[in-house]
Amino acid sequence: MTxxxxxxxxxxxxxxxxxxxxxxxxxxxxxxxxxxSWEGADMRPMALITDAGNMATLAxxxxxxxxxxxxxxxEEIVVTxxxxxxxxxxxxxxxxxxxxxxxxxxxxxxIYQPVRRVMDACRAINEVVFAMLFVVSVGLGPFAGVLALxxxxxxxxxxxxxxxxxAIDPQPVEGIRSTGATVIEEVIFGVIPQVxxxxxxxxxxxxxxxxxxxxxxxxVGAGGIGVVLWEMIRGFYFAQxxxxxxxxxxxxxAIDLVSQRLRKLFV
Amino acid sequence: xxxxxxxxKTFKNTKGLDNIxxxxxxxxxxxxxxxxxxxxxxxxxxxxxxxxxxxxxxxxIEVLSxxxxxxxxxxxxxxxxxxxxGVIFQQFNLVDRLSVMTNVLMGALGxxxxxxxxxxxxxPAERRLGMESLARVGMADKAWQRASTLSGGQQQRVAxxxxxxxxxxxxxxxxxxxxxxxxxxxxxxxxxxxxxxxDKITVVVSLHQVEYAIRYCPRTIALRQGRVVYDGPSTxxxxxxxxxxxxxxxxxxxxxxxxxxxxHQSKNTQNQPAPAPAAA
Ligand SMILES: Nc1ncnc2c1ncn2[C@@H]1O[C@H](COP(=O)(O)OP(=O)(O)OP(=O)(O)O)[C@@H](O)[C@H]1O
Ligand SMILES: [Mg+2]
Numbered sequence: 176m177t178x179x180x181x182x183x184x185x186x187x188x189x190x191x192x193x194x195x196x197x198x199x200x201x202x203x204x205x206x207x208x209x210x211x212s213w214e215g216a217d218m219r220p221m222a223l224i225t226d227a228g229n230m231a232t233l234a235x236x237x238x239x240x241x242x243x244x245x246x247x248x249x250e251e252i253v254v255t256x257x258x259x260x261x262x263x264x265x266x267x268x269x270x271x272x273x274x275x276x277x278x279x280x281x282x283x284x285x286i287y288q289p290v291r292r293v294m295d296a297c298r299a300i301n302e303v304v305f306a307m308l309f310v311v312s313v314g315l316g317p318f319a320g321v322l323a324l325x326x327x328x329x330x331x332x333x334x335x336x337x338x339x340x341x342a343i344d345p346q347p348v349e350g351i352r353s354t355g356a357t358v359i360e361e362v363i364f365g366v367i368p369q370v371x372x373x374x375x376x377x378x379x380x381x382x383x384x385x386x387x388x389x390x391x392x393x394x395v396g397a398g399g400i401g402v403v404l405w406e407m408i409r410g411f412y413f414a415q416x417x418x419x420x421x422x423x424x425x426x427x428x429a430i431d432l433v434s435q436r437l438r439k440l441f442v
Numbered sequence: 443x444x445x446x447x448x449x450x451k452t453f454k455n456t457k458g459l460d461n462i463x464x465x466x467x468x469x470x471x472x473x474x475x476x477x478x479x480x481x482x483x484x485x486x487x488x489x490x491x492x493x494x495x496x497x498x499x500x501x502x503i504e505v506l507s508x509x510x511x512x513x514x515x516x517x518x519x520x521x522x523x524x525x526x527x528g529v530i531f532q533q534f535n536l537v538d539r540l541s542v543m544t545n546v547l548m549g550a551l552g553x554x555x556x557x558x559x560x561x562x563x564x565x566p567a568e569r570r571l572g573m574e575s576l577a578r579v580g581m582a583d584k585a586w587q588r589a590s591t592l593s594g595g596q597q598q599r600v601a602x603x604x605x606x607x608x609x610x611x612x613x614x615x616x617x618x619x620x621x622x623x624x625x626x627x628x629x630x631x632x633x634x635x636x637x638x639x640x641d642k643i644t645v646v647v648s649l650h651q652v653e654y655a656i657r658y659c660p661r662t663i664a665l666r667q668g669r670v671v672y673d674g675p676s677t678x679x680x681x682x683x684x685x686x687x688x689x690x691x692x693x694x695x696x697x698x699x700x701x702x703x704x705x706h707q708s709k710n711t712q713n714q715p716a717p718a719p720a721a722a
Contacts, residue, residue, distance in 0.1 A: 347536060347538070349492055349531070349535055350534075350537070350548070351537070351551070352524070353524060353527070354524065354525065354528075354551050355522065355523075355526075356548065356551040356552070359556055360556060360559055360560065363559075364540065364551075368539040371539075
């Protein structure tokens with residue numbers, strides 16, 4: 176037996192046994208979680224078959240779509256767009272300082288820790304929940320939606336922004352620091368030029384997803400196409416519902432495409 | 443000009459600097475030599491206040507008779523002191539995405555109020571000084587290019603222009619030529635020698651190759667494993683003397699490029715080329 180053989184015999188089997196063990200236990204955990212969640216999620220696959228007739232009727236009611244009120248729908252979609260624009264814009268403005276303040280390589284721990292926790296909270300709570308709260312405080316309408324998107328998106332973007340800041344090359348920043356610059360100047364001239372393309376890309380991406388979220392906000396009364404959509408579903412006007420959904424799909428897709436193009440320019 | 447007392451810096455398990463004591467007088471041009479890992483960069487970073495020495499070690503650095511750091515704590519007016527100390531780095535440390543001119547104007551940050559600088563409203567006099575500084579290093583025609591589009595030697599000249607715009611009275615150059623080819627190295631060293639002569643700027647330059655120290659600097663401080671092993675005239679640095687203080691490390695200091703530096707175009711083996719800037 177050569178030395179090489181011994182090494183093979185010694186090394187290979189334990190390693191592969193170990194990796195297959197981790198794989199197996201990984202799968203076991205996944206299956207256990209799925210099984211545990213079955214009841215809670217009220218899984219009734221048979222209902223798909225027994226209620227198939229119901230669903231077919233419902234689907235049938237959707238067609239042909241009724242575009243009679245298309246002007247109203249378009250107006251509301253534009254409102255939805257406006258709402259997403261302002262919600263995202265305000266969030267970007269706030270995410271810049273909060274993102275920088277929650278970066279380990281810029282702020283001391285007693286600043287970035289609390290800022291991060293606040294941002295975590297903004298992110299953890301869904302826009303719809305914020306929308307309900309703001310509807311209560313500022314009343315029904317798009318402004319409640321703007322506020323909801325603003326708060327939630329600030330939390331999301333601050334995290335993304337700070338991740339970009341933590342990945343910068345520290346050398347140019349030291350170059351600036353060595354001239355006797357203040358911390359603010361270090362950030363503006365040393366950090367921001369490095370992260371700007373990524374920040375713009377993240378902001379546009381969040382704008383896309385905010386347009387999508389904004390269509391839902393109306394359901395809780397926070398303005399936009401969602402309000403109309405909810406009215407139609409509640410009134411069982413499925414042909415109109417279908418028309419609205421088609422318009423949403425078209426406009427959201429168009430916005431996504433444009434925004435994707437823009438993002439490519441920056442990265 | 444620069445006073446270093448009892449400077450000790452301990453990294454996790456190694457002594458980066460071990461009780462360094464040195465004084466650099468006004469108007470000197472001093473070389474700092476040593477093999478890789480001898481502590482040149484660490485010492486430079488301490489002098490310009492980018493790094494602090496061990497706490498309660500009694501270590502102290504004064505620049506221009508003002509304390510930069512003491513006992514491991516940066517002095518309160520370290521930022522003010524920094525405005526008078528120009529620093530040139532091995533990797534140039536320019537901001538890639540900004541124009542050459544903006545990079546040079548960074549030298550004025552210490553004098554210009556923050557509200558002006560952040561709104562890019564540098565006073566005309568500062569812009570003029572920036573342009574003059576670029577002209578002195580022969581880079582005026584590149585003022586509006588992005589820094590990232592320049593070669594290493596050109597970036598290093600821009601970094602020198604930044605120090606000139608800073609009106610620095612002390613210039614610390616940490617291996618300014620380690621990432622450059624011999625021709626660019628010569629240009630950069632000539633510019634350093636020239637501004638030293640014309641502007642009476644005190645220069646401390648760390649170098650890998652003894653031959654540059656001998657050619658450009660009357661005095662040399664030699665480091666080995668964080669200690670000063672020689673401090674005196676560069677002319678004394680004969681190969682045999684270096685062998686005495688560095689032993690087997692001598693080869694690294696007397697690279698095969700000794701006098702062939704100008705003849706061999708592509709010698710750049712001392713150090714890795716600049717790493718790619720962090721993905722933006
Ligand atoms: N931030 C750090 N953390 C831990 N160790 C460090 C750090 N910086 C430097 N060192 C160590 O201190 C010693 C001196 O390093 P330094 O970079 O000052 O050497 P140098 O003379 O500049 O070398 P080179 O010619 O390679 O640039 C080395 O052993 C290095 O590993
Ligand atoms: Mg070094």
